[in-house]
Structures are given as structure tokens and as C-alpha cells.
Amino acid sequence: MREFGYQCADDVTGAVTLLAADPDARYLGGGTNLVDLMKAGVERPGLLVDVRELPLGRIEPTADGGLRIGATVTNSDLAVHPEVRRHYPALTQALLAGASGQLRNMATVGGNLLQRTRCGYFTDLSQPCNKRNPGSGCPAVAGEHHNHAVLGASDHCVAVHPSDMGVALTAFDAVVSYESADGPGEIPITDFYLPVGDSPHRETALPPGALITHVTLPAAPVARSRYRKVRERASYAFAIGSVAAALTVEDGRVREARLALGAVASRPWRARAAEAVLTGAPADGATFAAAADAELAAARPLPHNGYKVTLMRNLVVSVLTELAGEDAR
Template identity: 60%
Template sequence: MIPFEYRRAADAQEAVATVAARPDAVFLGGGTNLVDHMKLGVAAPHMLVDVSRLPFTEVEETPGGGLRVGAAVRNSDLAAHPLVRQRYPALARALLSGASGQLRNTATTGGNLLQRTRCRYFQDVTTPCNKREPGSGCAAIGGWDRHHAVLGASEHCIAVHPSDMAVGLLALDATVHVLGADGARTLPLADLHRLPGDSPERDTVLAHGELITAVELPPASGMTRRSTYRKVRERASYAFALVSVAAALDVDDDSGVVRDARVALGGVAHKPWRAGRAEDVLRGAPATEESFRLAAGAELAAAEVRDGNAYKVPLARNTIVAVLRDLTEARR
């Protein structure tokens, strides 16, 4: 065990100041990802600043009819919250698809968003990994690549982001509240995570010492109340997505034309992937299987596959179509 210092923050400002002043310090929430990586030798922080007991444990309605979710809200509690289940079922289903019951009881909202984008090579310190050790190479390229990215990858990293919750939040246009040494700021969830480019060691745009304090969902609508999430995986539980889809669809009852659509994908990229091309094709198109296939094809046209992960393109296409078809049939 590598020695480290543990400190429990009295408030958010103290937590931020402490971590910002120490390049070798990190925040500790539920610890379900960080502690694993410390045990594996992947992470070796010299200081853990515990933020799990800060007053960010509430789910509150906002004045406009949305929800503000504290960063320390446990995944199980958020999935079971009646307003989440009623107004944002895609989020509830995404949360319940993630990990195991024991982990959901411990994992926090903020920590879930900040878990590392990773693959088996990242967690094996005997192999080269640009994410773990910049400049060392990517063992997945030319190696075992069955679970790896088909969208937005680079020559430096082809790992995929593992969060189910983040995909659900992305399809719901969530925003993230952050506190840093320079004060508070808010950013769209879509802008939080990064594609790997030539610096895959950076998973997010957050500066060192910035702390997620809350996630905010916009006011609920008929579309968000009919949203859903589907995860395709190799076993029934405790497995990352091969492909996942979160979607919300607004279809005019008289004309059968799609007025609005939101689609997000998991298991296909280094970050939760907003399917903007698919959404553009869907808006103004008839809510038919043909339209859904055209939309999925437009999104996946840029896919770059490898020997082991080529199956993800037809799997993603068929899952997108199935989810949109289910949402269309559910409104009847």
C-alpha cells in the first residue's frame, strides 16, 4: 500500500482550496473507481480529500420545474427518487443499468461523472497506456479491441467512457455546477468530457481542484417523461455497455412527424456521445422505421472500426432504431 494522507473537508471551499494547492491531491466521493485504481497501482495520490459528507445530498425542484441533484446523492437514491422516475425515466433506467446494487448504494452523482474512461490495458500496469502514462503507447491498438471506441477515437487512445448515468443525463440536456479556486461556473454536460486527441490522460475539461457540486436537469416535458434508456451488454448485470442508447422523442399526434428528438450513445466513444446528426435527420421526418434507420446511419457514417469491434456499428444502429420505435409505439 502506498501511504497517503486523508483529510475530511469541512466545506466545499476548503476542499477546493486544499486540492487546488496540491497537484498530488484528489477528491474522494464514494471511492468506487478511485480506490480500485489505487489498489491496482493505476492511481497513487498522496492526499485524499473526502467530500462525501458535504451538504450536496439533496434532490430539489428548481423554480422552473427542473431538478437540481447534489453531487453527493447516491446512485441508488437518485434512481429511486419519485420525481426522477416520473419526469426523467431515461435517467432512472440508466442508473439502474449501472454496476451492481452494492456499488450504486455507494457511488455518487459527481463521482459517476468523473470515473475514468478506461479499458483493460489502462488497468494493467504491465502494459503501455497513453492514458495512464502519456507517451508510452496504446496497447489496445493492435491488441484486444472488442469493447473499444468506434467514434471519436484517436491514434493515442480508443477506450470508451463507462458511465450509464452520464448517457441518460446527456440525452436530457443536463448542466453541471462546478466550484473551483476562481469561483463557481456552470457548463453543459455535453462539454464536460473530452475526446482523447493527443492528450487522452485528460478525461474532462475540469481544472485540477475543480469540484462538481450539483447536476441540474431542465424542466420536465412530455418528451422527457417518455424518455428511455437501453443497454446492450454481454451479461445481465455488472457489465459495461457494448452499446447503450438514451433517447427522448416528441412526435406530433396528428401528422406523425417528429418535432424534436434527443439521442445519446454509450459504449461507442471516449465520452458519452450526443447523436446530433441523428437528431437533425429525425426532426421534421415521419416517425417511421425508415426514418429511424436513416438517422442511425447518418450518425454512424463516421465510425472507424477495428477487427474486434466492427460489430458495434450494426449493434448501435439496430439499438437506436429499436429504442425510437419503442418510444413511438408507447405514445399510442
């Protein structure tokens, strides 16, 4: 591992200034992803700027009924916050479905959004990988890709984003706020992750050296919400497919629907085509299947991950059916 410096930042401007002055510096949240990548030699920062003492550890109500979540709030604290549990249950469920209790106690909101893919080639320095080493190739396309993307990928990279939390935040239209050397800014989470295209090493729309300061949730939809994750073992595993959904049903018809899919694309995938089919339609199995099919029509599976298309169709139908049943009670 490369030798590195360590500095604990105590104000946001100071942290951003340190990163602006040193392109080899990285922010350190809980370190649960960055430190692993440093051990593997994928990340080789010269300086770690620890952000956990910054005044970004609060969850506060906003004037319009939403929540403002500091970037250093841990995944554990966010999951059990009473307002999150009451108004954004899919977010609590997504957080608790991720990693382990110990990891969630360390992992921060900012770090979770910026965690890197779990594609095995990405962390294997003996292999080419366009994301780690631009232009070197993508061995996953013809190699091991059973848990790779079926939506929105390109020949340059077929990796998926691993965050559970990000899928729920996407369904709830969260907005990511940051501070950079050029001042503050904000990005809707649906625009936060860049399309893969031919530059998979460019993952987010954050300016270089920007510090995530908050994530804001707009007022919760009236709808009930749910997160369901499918994984290869019952605990402590990344998703092979997941769904965050919120649904309001009135007089047997869908008044409002929010749907995001996880582990199918390089980003949490907002299912707009499915939402368009759902809105105003009868809240029944035929509509839910049509909605899933509308979204998955764009799927381009590889030889060994076609199962994900069926899995996601079943998952979407099952979660929506469950939510509609609860709404009718």
C-alpha cells in the same frame, strides 16, 4: 499501495482549498472507482479529501421546472427519486442498469461522471498506455479492443467512457456545476468531456482541483424517454452499447428527439446528426434507420469492434420504434 492521508471535508471552500494546496490530493466520493485504481497502482494520491459530508446531498426543483442534483447524491437515491422517475425515466433506467445495488448505494453523482475507463491496458501497469502514461503508446489499437470506441477516437486512444448515468444526462442536456480555486463555474455536459485528440490523459474541461458541486437538469422534454443497455451478461456488467432516447411524436411526425449513445466513444455521445434526421420526419422505421445511419456514418471501427456499428444501428431503431409506439397509444 502508497501511504496516503485522509481528511473529511465539511465545507466546499475547505475541500477546494485542500486540493489547491496539494496536487497529489484527490476527492473521495463513494470510492468505488478511485480505491480500485489505488489498489492497482494507477492512482497514487498522497491525500484523500472525502466529500460525502459536504452539503451536496440534495435533489431540489429549480425555478424553471428542472432538477438540481447534489454531487454526493448516491446513484441509488437518484434512481428512485420520484421526480426523476416521473420526468426523466431514462435516467432512472440508466442508473439501475449500472453496477450492482451495493455499488449504487456507495457511488456518487460526481464520482460517476469522473470514473475512469475500463480499458484493460489502462489498469495494467506492465503495459504502455497514453492515458495513464502520456506518450507511451496505445496497445489497444493493434491489441484487445473489442469493446473500444467506434466514434470520435484517435490513434492515441480508443477507450470508451463507461458511465451509464452520463449517457442519460447527455440526452437531457444536463449542466455540471463546480467550485474551483478561481471561483464557481458550469459546463454543459456535452462540453464536459474533451475530445481525445493527442492528449487522452486530459479527460474533462474541469479546472485542476475543481469540485463538482451539482448537476442541473433543465425542465424535462415533453417526450417519453428510455435507456437501453446491451452487455455481455444480464447483470453487473458494463455496456458494450447503449442508447438514451427521448421522443415526441405528433400527427405521425417527430416533433422533438433527443438521442445519446453509450460505450461507443470516449464520452457519452450526443447523436446530433441522428436528431437532425428525426426532427420533423415521419415517425417510422425508415426514418429511424436513416437517423441511425446518419450518426454512424462517422464510425471508424477497428478490426474487432465493427459489430458495434450494427449493434448500435439496431439498438437505435428498436428504442425509437418502441418510444414512437408508446407515443401513439
